Amino acid sequence: MKEIEKKLNDNGVRPTAMRILIYKYLAEKEVATSLTDIEMAFAKADRTTLFRTLKTFEKQGVVHQIDDGTGVQKYALCEPGCNCELEQDLHLHFHCNNCDETVCLTEHKIPHINLPEGFVAEDANLVLKGICDKCSGQ
Amino acid sequence: MKEIEKKLNDNGVRPTAMRILIYKYLAEKEVATSLTDIEMAFAKADRTTLFRTLKTFEKQGVVHQIDDGTGVQKYALCEPGCNCELEQDLHLHFHCNNCDETVCLTEHKIPHINLPEGFVAEDANLVLKGICDKCSGQ
DNA sequence: CTGACCTATGCAACGGAAGTGCATTTATTG
């Protein structure tokens, strides 16, 4: 518990009870999580609070946002030392068509792409879809 | 005009007046187009009709859907000979943060990625964001 | 030609999700 408080403090986020719980939830879940997921888990909490908590986490580099093509924004904790905004740190995400879960493949960076003249890339998003390790093992 | 009719027929889409107009609009626009874009251009037409037309086009391989991370579904005409569903035909898309337009880079295929054991990729989506050729020239 | 039929179109409404404004509570600091 204390580590979470410290982690949040280090990122400039005031460690309120709610925020610690949300952080803990994200840490245990280990897959990309939507606002609605969190809402289900914390039925008492207000959607707005959860929404703003995630936005705060994102701004302060605690989580990064993931667009996995489902049309729902998801979030996952940043790895220690993760610099989401830097192009070389962009890892890819895998969305399982079977269990509908999305995971970060932090070891797999997005390869560099040679663009046509005039195009300047600042950011990239790569999502692979298919069957994940848990589902393919069945 | 006749070519469009033929093209639609060849793809198993009945070439109604509306559909020909929509096809023409997409062809002239040359960038990924949202339902709302089309709605603006055809103020008299009903949103549902446009929506269903796009879905029909998609199913019949006339257009492919693009998720450029803006949270809005977009569509673009398939190139002749494009097999959107095949993995080797997956090209990448470029979203300009300045003019907000998304273009297909049909020449640039998504590079093959080696996934961890147990992961089976069936589909992929790569979106680069930055400044496009038109905007960087200014 | 005509009626039966299928398809396309139009209208209305729903539902999910992101987002905002404002009031209230909780925490921090002088």
Add this chain to the structure above:
DNA sequence: CAATAAATGCACTTCCGTTGCATAGGTCAG
């Protein structure tokens, strides 16, 4: 303890995708 700032909760809006149902319009068999 008072003053201030930050976090939380409630209500509401907007946007977009989507569906159900009724109608119009083209197609085809008899």
